[in-house]
Structures are given as structure tokens and as C-alpha cells.
Amino acid sequence: MTLYKQLVSWMTAVFLILMISVFSIEFLNTQKFLENQQHSEVNNSINTVGLALAPYLENEDKVAAESVINALFDGSYYSAVRLTLFSTNDEIVRVYPLKIEAVPKWFSDLNLFRTISESRIITSGWLQLAEVEIVTHPGYAYLQLWNALTQLLTTFFIVIVLGIIIIAFVVRRALSPLQLIIVKMKEVSENNFSRELAKPKTKDLEAVIIGINSMSSQIAQSFKSQAKEAEKLRDKVYLDPISGLGNRAFFMAQLNTWLSESGKGGVALFKVNFINKVYEEEGYDAGDAKVKELADLLKITLPSTNVILTRLNSYEFGFIFPNFEENELKLAAENIIAYTQDIKGDPTATAPIDVNLGVVFNESRKTTTEILSLADNALTQAHASPELLFGYIADESEHELMGKQEWKQFVDEAINEHLFDFTLQLATTNSGAVFHQEVFSAIEKDNQRYSANQYLFALEQLNETSSFDRFVINTMIERILSKEILQPVAINLANGSIEDPSFVRWLTKVLKKNKSITSFLHFEIQETSFIENEDHAALLCNVIRAFGAEFGVDNFGRNFESLEYIETFRPKYVKLDYLFTHQLDDEKQRYILASISRTAKNLGIITIASRVENKEQLELLSEHNIDVFQGFFINEKIKGE
Numbered sequence: 169m170t171l172y173k174q175l176v177s178w179m180t181a182v183f184l185i186l187m188i189s190v191f192s193i194e195f196l197n198t199q200k201f202l203e204n205q206q207h208s209e210v211n212n213s214i215n216t217v218g219l220a221l222a223p224y225l226e227n228e229d230k231v232a233a234e235s236v237i238n239a240l241f242d243g244s245y246y247s248a249v250r251l252t253l254f255s256t257n258d259e260i261v262r263v264y265p266l267k268i269e270a271v272p273k274w275f276s277d278l279n280l281f282r283t284i285s286e287s288r289i290i291t292s293g294w295l296q297l298a299e300v301e302i303v304t305h306p307g308y309a310y311l312q313l314w315n316a317l318t319q320l321l322t323t324f325f326i327v328i329v330l331g332i333i334i335i336a337f338v339v340r341r342a343l344s345p346l347q348l349i350i351v352k353m354k355e356v357s358e359n360n361f362s363r364e365l366a367k368p369k370t371k372d373l374e375a376v377i378i379g380i381n382s383m384s385s386q387i388a389q390s391f392k393s394q395a396k397e398a399e400k401l402r403d404k405v406y407l408d409p410i411s412g413l414g415n416r417a418f419f420m421a422q423l424n425t426w427l428s429e430s431g432k433g434g435v436a437l438f439k440v441n442f443i444n445k446v447y448e449e450e451g452y453d454a455g456d457a458k459v460k461e462l463a464d465l466l467k468i469t470l471p472s473t474n475v476i477l478t479r480l481n482s483y484e485f486g487f488i489f490p491n492f493e494e495n496e497l498k499l500a501a502e503n504i505i506a507y508t509q510d511i512k513g514d515p516t517a518t519a520p521i522d523v524n525l526g527v528v529f530n531e532s533r534k535t536t537t538e539i540l541s542l543a544d545n546a547l548t549q550a551h552a553s554p555e556l557l558f559g560y561i562a563d564e565s566e567h568e569l570m571g572k573q574e575w576k577q578f579v580d581e582a583i584n585e586h587l588f589d590f591t592l593q594l595a596t597t598n599s600g601a602v603f604h605q606e607v608f609s610a611i612e613k614d615n616q617r618y619s620a621n622q623y624l625f626a627l628e629q630l631n632e633t634s635s636f637d638r639f640v641i642n643t644m645i646e647r648i649l650s651k652e653i654l655q656p657v658a659i660n661l662a663n664g665s666i667e668d669p670s671f672v673r674w675l676t677k678v679l680k681k682n683k684s685i686t687s688f689l690h691f692e693i694q695e696t697s698f699i700e701n702e703d704h705a706a707l708l709c710n711v712i713r714a715f716g717a718e719f720g721v722d723n724f725g726r727n728f729e730s731l732e733y734i735e736t737f738r739p740k741y742v743k744l745d746y747l748f749t750h751q752l753d754d755e756k757q758r759y760i761l762a763s764i765s766r767t768a769k770n771l772g773i774i775t776i777a778s779r780v781e782n783k784e785q786l787e788l789l790s791e792h793n794i795d796v797f798q799g800f801f802i803n804e805k806i807k808g809e
Contacts, residue, residue, distance in 0.1 A: 198316045202309040210286045218290045225297040245308035252299045271314045281306035395731045398763040408479040411463035419478035419486040421747045430621035434497040436487040437543045441522040444483040491625030501527045501558045524550040525558035575626035582611045595798035603796045604656040633662035634671040658690040679715035686716040741774035749777045752788045765793035
């Protein structure tokens with residue numbers, strides 16, 4: 169029981185005892201008063217009847233005496249009157265049966281009033297003429313007491329109700345600062361430090377509030393410091409401080425990730441020789457300024473936020489173009505040269521700019537060594553042939569590529585003809601408890617399998633991802649309702665869907681309609697959406713949480729932005745970017761992993777590592793603040809059990 173309820177209960181109990189005591193005293197006083205009133209009325213009545221009868225009794229006029237008795241007592245609250253004449257020993261007896269309809273029988277049966285009988289001798293001088301006896305009836309007293317009781321009960325009930333309301337209001341008002349403290353402490357326990365408590369009017373609690381605000385502020389500052397520390401460690405290892413781009417280590421990590429996921433798209437190496445000359449001739453400040461200028465222009469003007477830009481050394485840059493088509497890759501290469509021409513300061517584009525760009529288009533699985541060898545060959549080709557804008561090497565695969573519109577039609581056909589194959593990859597704790605199952609889609613047609621990486625990028629470029637995401641969500645909901653799926657499922661949402669208001673409205677209706685199973689739905693949102701489309705992401709996350717579903721951050725830590733956004737959004741979980749969960753034999757890499765994951769863990773957010781491929785990796789990850797693990801090794805481990 170809460171303190172508020174305890175105080176209200178005890179104060180109400182004391183108040184009721186007080187009111188019951190007052191009620192009892194008032195009731196007993198009323199009863200005593202009515203009983204005394206009966207005695208008084210009997211005495212008055214017997215005196216009156218004696219004076220009225222004396223003249224007629226002296227004349228022995230029995231008829232007149234009887235008339236007086238009838239006149240005095242008919243309709244009165246007396247049960248019997250008896251007049252005994254001494255001269256003749258005759259009796260005049262009148263009995264008055266009386267029933268009080270307004271008084272309940274149970275109340276009359278309480279015997280609260282005794283019957284009063286009073287007798288008196290009527291004399292004339294020394295002569296005794298007769299004896300009169302009056303017997304009262306308590307019915308009238310019961311009627312008056314009953315009326316008084318109902319009035320008391322009504323009044324006391326109103327007073328008690330008002331008293332309890334006032335007690336509850338006063339106690340709640342007095343405890344309102346304490347309630348705020350309780351709410352604040354719950355927020356602190358959930359690592360939410362955003363709100364500061366106002367100073368209370370209750371002086372006794374003012375010091376407590378000040379202390380809590382100070383503690384909360386210090387914890388919040390500690391979290392921000394840890395987040396900043398994690399960012400600094402990440403930036404120190406993976407960020408080039410001059411250009412603000414990823415460095416060689418970041419380029420290699422992202423290259424490995426891209427090749428392992430699909431390998432479709434392009435890679436480019438770009439040597440900007442004139443920047444090297446600026447360093448040699450004008451100094452480091454001028455060279456750094458030129459690097460920063462080029463990097464900023466490339467970040468703004470390249471065609472997709474999905475492009476990975478890095479600075480490999482002082483004057484060499486690396487690019488990864490995931491899922492680009494060949495014509496898009498060539499256009500991007502031409503733009504890189506054009507932007508660099510602007511930086512060089514030759515708007516006519518007639519003077520040589522002393523750069524070499526080598527571009528590789530790839531659509532098949534290759535190793536890192538193979539793809540970098542091709543890129544070096546393309547760079548050599550560009551150096552050997554100055555008349556070319558860039559050196560270009562295309563994949564020798566005979567596979568015919570489809571354009572964006574063809575991919576869109578292919579996906580629509582797969583949806584209509586049920587060509588999709590969905591696989592679920594388990595994400596479990598170290599003890600084997602299932603956290604969720606991530607949904608992976610593929611299209612199977614004519615004995616050929618097309619992975620999601622092949623068609624999703626085309627849908628994103630055409631802003632057609634929302635229809636595909638709706639199809640996946642509907643399919644998973646149907647399987648959950650049919651009990652085909654018994655564990656929560658994680659569904660990846662494309663950035664285009666998050667920015668689509670019609671998709672958010674549709675998702676609102678779907679979650680509302682299927683609220684009984686929304687706890688089985690986890691939605692994974694790319695980190696870029698939280699950073700670049702904060703308002704759209706906030707609207708979507710509010711909808712997801714409002715109906716009992718959950719959301720998480722995919723590729724957590726990939727973008728070189730502040731990690732503090734997770735304090736605002738408070739996702740259920742974060743899935744760490746592969747950048748931090750591989751090469752754990754490097755002590756520096758392990759330290760960064762622990763720092764990045766601790767940032768989320770300090771907010772009570774579950775951390776997930778994907779692509780766990782062996783027991784050693786699992787054990788190392790579990791030692792560095794990772795809660796849940798996902799990958800080939802986990803699936804095989806579950807199957808083995």
C-alpha cells in the first residue's frame with residue numbers, strides 16, 4: 169500500500185471514530201430527552217385531567233366525567249386511561265391502540281423507551297373522589313427518535329464524505345512533492361535524467377528535491393561524458409580529424425562488411441596529387457584547408473547518403489558505392505572529377521587538375537584483396553592514360569543486371585505470385601533465451617535466389633520501399649496470429665518508409681487493429697534515420713510504442729555523429745555496427761567496443777551483436793557489455809541443442 173493510501177486510510181479511520189462517537193452521543197442525548205419529555209407530558213396530563221374532572225366528580229356526574237376523558241385523550245399518544253370512582257367503585261376505561269407506520273418494526277423492537285404509567289387521587293378538600301391512571305405509548309417517542317436518527321445519518325454521511333474528500337485532497341496536496349520524487353526516482357532508475365524537479369512549497373522536502381536534482385544532473389553529466397568518451401575513442405580510431413571522413417581503418421571495415429553482405433556496386437580510389445603539392449609548397453594549414461573543402465563538397469553533392477567516403481592518407485581518398493548500377497557509378501565518378509575541378513579553381517575545366525581516379529564496378533563475391541587489386545589496377549590505368557577522366561574496370565561476370573524499374577516490377581511480381589522466402593535468424597542471450605528473430609527476405613524464381621540487398625537499394629532510390637515494408641509486416645502479423653511464429657520478430661524498416669506519412673498512418677491502423685500481438689513486433693530503424701530525419705523517426709517511434717510494439721537501432725555507432733540521440737529516443741535495443749564487433753583480437757578494438765556498448769547499457773538499452781560466427785567471438789563479446797547475440801553460430805548452436 170502506498171504512503172498516500174496509508175495516510176488517507178488512517179486519517180479516515182480516526183475521522184470515522186470521531187464521527188461515530190459524536191453520533192452516538194447525539195443519539196443517546198436525543199433518546200434521553202424524549203424519555204424525559206414523556207415523563208413531563210404524563211405529569212402535565214394527569215394534573216390537567218384531575219382539575220378538569222373534580223367539579224363533575226363532586227356532583228357524581230359520570231357522563232360528564234366520561235366526556236372530559238374522551239375530549240382530553242382521544243387522538244393522543246397514550247395507550248390507556250382508567251378512572252376509578254370511589255363512591256360507586258365504577259371504572260371508566262379507555263384503551264387507545266396506536267400503530268406508528270413511519271417507524272420500521274425492527275427499530276420499535278429495540279425497546280429504547282419503557283412504558284410510563286402514572287396514577288393520581290382526585291380530591292375535593294379532604295374528600296377523595298376518584299383515582300385516575302394514565303399509561304403512555306412510546307410510539308410517538310420512537311417516531312421522533314427515528315426522524316432524528318435519519319436526519320443525523322444524512323447529515324453525518326454528508327459530513328463523512330466531505331471529510332474524506334478533504335482528507336484525500338489535503339494529503340495528496342501535501343504529498344505531491346513526494347509523488348514527484350517517486351516519479352523522478354523511477355525515471356532515474358530507467359536512466360532518464362531530462363526533467364528537473366521544481367522546488368516544493370513544503371520546506372521539509374526542499375533539501376531532498378535539491379539533492380535529487382543535483383544527483384540526477386550529475387548522473388546525466390556522467391552519461392554524457394561516457395558518450396563523449398565513446399565518441400572520442402571511435403573517432404580516434406576510425407575518423408580522419410581533418411576531413412571529418414572515415415580513415416583507412418574505417419574504409420577497410422566497411423569494405424569487408426559490404427563484400428560480405430552483397431559486394432554489388434562499386435569501389436573507387438582517388439589520388440588528389442595537387443593537394444600533396446599544396447602541403448609541400450604552402451604548408452600544412454593550406455593543405456588541410458583544401459582537404460576540408462573537398463571533403464565537404466563531396467559529402468554534400470554525391471548522389472546518395474549510402475555512399476561511404478573515406479580519406480586513406482594525406483591526398484588519397486577511398487569510396488564505396490553499395491548497390492550502385494554501372495551507369496550510376498560512372499556518373500558518380502564524373503561528378504567527383506567535376507567537383508575536384510571546382511576545388512582546383514578552373515571553372516573552364518580545360519587545365520589538367522593532376523588527379524587519378526580508379527573505379528571498379530563489381531557484382532560478384534570477391535575478397536578484400538581481390539577488390540583492392542582491381543582498384544589499384546584502375547588507378548594505374550588512370551595514371552597511364554591522362555586523357556581519360558578516370559580508370560575503369562568492370563566485373564567480368566556474365567550476369568545481366570536489371571535496372572531500378574525492372575527490380576521494382578520484379579518485386580511487385582514476387583509479391584503477387586508469393587515468390588518471397590522469409591528466414592528468421594535468432595538473437596539470443598548467452599544463456600540461450602530468445603530475444604527476437606530477425607526477418608530476412610529473398611526472392612526465389614527459376615531456381616535462382618535473389619537476396620534483399622539486390623532489390624532493396626533499387627526500391628529506396630525509387631522511394632518505393634513502403635509497399636514492400638507493408639507486405640513484410642502483414643506477412644509476419646499473419647504468421648504470428650496463426651501461431652506459426654511464437655517468438656518476437658524484428659522487421660527492418662527502410663529510411664524511405666520512415667519518411668512516408670502514409671506509411672506511418674497505415675502502420676498506426678495496423679498496430680491498433682492487432683494490438684493483442686504487437687508485443688511480438690520489433691522494428692529495426694537505421695541509425696541514419698535518427699540523425700538525419702529526427703522528426704520523422706520520432707513520429708514513427710511514438711506510434712510503435714503507443715500500441716505496445718518496440719523498436720531498435722540498426723548499425724549503432726556507424727555514423728560519426730553524437731551518440732546522445734539514444735537518450736532522447738530510448739530504443740528497446742541497439743544492434744552494434746559490425747565495425748565494432750569484429751577483429752576483437754585487437755585490444756584497442758575491444759576497448760572501443762566496451763565503451764560504445766556501455767553508452768547504451770547505462771541507459772538500460774539492450775545491446776546486440778550480429779554476425780557472431782564462432783564460440784571465441786561469442787565469449788569475447790559477452791565480456792564487453794553485449795547482452796544478445798545473433799549470427800550463424802547462434803543458429804547452429806540452437807539447432808544443436
